[in-house]
Amino acid sequence: MKKIEPDFASFRDSAGSIFYFEDNVLRVLDTEGDKRIDFLKKNDLISKSVSRKFLISSNITDKYDTKIDNNEKKTVIEHKKIQYISYPYEWCFEQLKDATLHHLDFHLFLLDNGATLIDGSAYNIQFEGTHPIFIDILSIKEYSDGEYWIGYKQFLKIFRSIGQEDYFTNHTLTTNQKRKPSSIIIYLTLAFFFNYFF
Secondary structure, X not given: OOOOEEOHHXXXXXXXXXXXXXXXXXXXXXXXXXXXXXXXXXXXXHHHXXXXXXXXXXXXXXXXXXXXOOOOOOOEEEEOOOOOOOOHHHOOHHHHHHHHHHHHHHHHHHHHOOEEEOOOOHHHEEEEOOEEEEOOHHHEEEOOOOOOOOOHHHHHHHHHHOOOHHHHOOOOOOOHHHOOHHHHHHHHHHHHHHHHHO
């Protein structure tokens, strides 16, 4: 491949990597990524997730193959570009709450459609304006009957660590918001599991 800029933050993902080409965001898949995307295609989960505004617009394409020297004919996904990238530790309380709810609502939707998330990272959420959107399509895989959420510990660790009470000491909070944010996140997580499994 040539004329592409790798996103070095995606190096840990063995299923595929993010590259930038002429201001376009491309994800080039490896074997494991192909398996996950094949499942999503078979169940029409990409278009369903996008239309429900859970997932960033994502389209499988071959229009860049000759431009990026994709001689191995690896699967390429083009994602809608987020114009402004923000990070969880920059979010205000309302953004943190919205991102948490979006993550859990999306997971419920996936479970209802035979899929699950392989992790629970807050960094898989970005904002389009004021609306949270999930950006890591390769975090979705087929659900196996009876499996627990392997991303649960990571979800609690990341969302709680960025939601500690001292993070908000310089903000003006309402009475309800003065409750410890990490407790709110635990509550939301418990509500998520009780709503789905009971």
